[in-house]
Amino acid sequence: MWSSAGRGGRSRVGRVWAAGTALALVAAGAACSSQEDQVPSIGYGIDNVVTSYNANTVDGAASGARQAFVRVLTGLSYIGPEGTALSDGDVGTALTAPGDSLTVNYRLNPDAVYSDGVPVTCDDLVLTWAAGSGRFPQFQSASRAGYSDIDRVDCRTGTKDATVVFKPGRAFAEWRALFGATALMPSHVAGRAANVPDVVAAIGSGDADAIGRLAAFWNTGWNLVPGQADPALFPSSGPYRLDSVTDEGGLVLVANERWWGNKPGTDRIVVWPRGSDLPARLGAGDLDVIDVGAGAIDGLQPGNGYTTVTQPSRSSEQLVLATGGVFASVDARRAFASCVPRQELFDTFGHPGYEHSSGLGSGVLNSRIAQPDMLIYPTAAGVVGDRYLQPDVGAAKSALAASGQGAITVRVGYLAPDARRAQIVAAIAAACAPAGITVQDAGTPGYGPGALGAGQLDAVLGGTASVQGAGGADSVVPPAFSLAIGNGTNIGNYRNARVTEIADQLAVDTSDGSRLNLTAEAERILWSDLPSIPLFNAPRATSIASGMHAAVPNPTVAGAGWNMDRWILLR
Structure with missing residues (x-):
């Protein structure tokens, strides 16, 4: 639902802007306003x-x-507001070819070049595939979905064309989402840092030493440090490039002079992440677009x-949930x-300010x-029935006794501070205490997804794949x-x-x-094994x-910044 706030107060309207409408507003607004009216820098706050x-x-995911x-x-x-992958013609084209196995021919834009002057080439696709394929476990990749289905990427080093051939019978349905925004990392930077002159040749030959060096850099070499943003290490392939990381945690993005597409609407975007004191930024007038979990950040109003x-x-x-420790x-x-x-x-927390009778x-x-707006949802969701809907202290005590443990303590972690999640943990603690289960709020500003598998937490409160923000x-x-x-986002190390x-x-x-049949079968197993507990x-x-103008909410992993160059x- 949309809410519209004017100077005299708030009112709600039930519509969603389409991207085309928003872009039209850019043209209309620019046409009727002088150059002096445009603000040269926009602040973007995320949680x-x-x-x-x-x-x-x-960690990056x-x-x-x-x-x-x-x-x-x-x-x-890129992922649009509806949650589906949309083609980015500025970067290149992807067309399927006839054959027994799914084959996709990629052609990168001839003008595509990184901000350091190095062309965007099929080498970048090869590195992305190698990192996510699962063939080279040295890479600490978040997900192998789709990339593990690829048999090979045919690429001649330094060229613009690649042919991606999938394994027989493994035609990945969402292949258009592969090699998408933020997936393609600059392979020439990794190759230079790892002393691997030909990334394509090293991966193609299975050179273990070279691949190990590439993976070591890929895993941590692009970590961000306040006050540092070497343009040689962080080249851009988009309308913006990373100019600096401020001591306060802001990420300063400026127009990429080498971008071959339409010039960005605004020359400078400053991304203010969690930890940069968003309420203070709001008070100082530094935030123009704010994309956060509802009720997550105290004082951000x-x-x-x-x-x-x-x-x-x-x-x-x-x-x-962990699959070791108290939850073994x-x-x-x-x-x-x-x-x-x-x-x-x-x-209490699942629908603040809106009432939906169906769907999300x-x-x-x-x-x-x-998801609730999918045709398969009623059957998959119906597996659990009314179990685990309301607290059942008797059932909890019986199950705890069956585990062979006495009273237990459950440490629930998340990225703090987060007011909504803190309240959720408190509500769970109150409901579980009568069953002999002490729930401890273990939220911390230093939260990382590896804490669960390392035994530092017993549960993580987060979103899909345990993400803490969008x-x-x-x-x-x-x-x-x-x-x-074996998937990187399986942070609880669940094995079935x-x-x-x-x-x-x-x-x-x-x-x-x-x-429908597959998800229902999976849910029957998952409600029995309980590696996780879905909430809302x-x-x-x-x-x-x-x-x-042109800022459009995107309630997916891409967030509102999906079209920030407009x-x-x-x-």
Whole structure:
């Protein structure tokens, strides 16, 4: 739902802007305003940390890198507001070719060049595939979905054309989302840092030493440090390039002089992540677009002068449980699930300011894989019935006794401070205490996704694939793979061979009947094993300053910055 805030107060309107309408507003606004009216720099606030330029590592994917760099590191597609992958013709084209196996011919734009003057080439596709394929475990990749289905990438070093051939029977249904925005990293930088002159040749020959050096850099070499932003290390392939990282944590993006497409509407965007004191930034007038979890940040209350949209996102707020420690026993996980007040949590935190009778945000989320606006959702969600909806202290005590443990303490982690998640943990603690389960708030500003597997936490409160900020897409693939053996986003190290098989099947089988049966089967297993507890569609709040043109909420992993190069702020 849209809410419109004027100078005299707030009113709500029930419509969603289309991208085309927003772009038309840019032209109309620019036509009727003089050059002096345009604000030269726009501030963009997000509710996640940005610790790496590489959004494809486990840590990078859990961060806000995809929101910050979606128009810095472009790809052959991007995620639009509806949650689907849209082709980016500025970067290149992707066309399927006839054959027994899915084959896609990629042609990169002849003018495509990084901000350091090095051409964008098929070498970048090869590195992206190698990192996500699972063939080279040295890479700490967040997800292998789709990339593991590729048999080979035919590329002549330094050229603009690549042929991607998928394995027989592994026609990845969402191939258009591969090699998308923030997925293509500059292979020439990795090759130079790793002393690998020919990245394509090294990967093609399986040179273990060279690949190990490439992976070591790929994993951590693009980490961000305040006060440092070497243009040789962080070249851009988009309308903006990273100019600097301020001591206060702001990421300064400036127009990329070598960008071959339409010039950005505004020359400078400053991304202010969590930890940069967003309420103070708002008070100082530094924020013009704000994209955060609804109710997450205390004191961040844009009022007059902003239009605020609060809506359910495609990110599934959930508890991801460890499969070791106090939760090594499935009975202990069942005990915890029995006392989590899921209905109360939805009623209190799951639909702030909106009431949806169906679809996203309309009720407690009863599937980890399907979303409420999908045809397959009712069947998948129906597997659990009314179990685990209201706290059942008796069932929790019985399951805890069956686990062979006495009273247990459950440490729930998340990226703090987060007011909404802190309240959720407090509500769970109150409901579980009578069952002999002490729930401890372990939220911290230093949260990282590896804490769960390292035994430092017992549960993580987050969105799809445990992301702490914007997340989700109109797809069953990422949530399914977050439960697959060996996938980087499976931070609880859940291991069930059949669920992994189902994730692999969902990646290639698009028929409604098959997906209905597969998701229902998966949910039967998951509600028995309980590696996670789904809660509700995470609510997002997007605030847009008056005078802003082309800013459009995007309640997916891409966030509102998906089209930041079209933003124009007129005063």
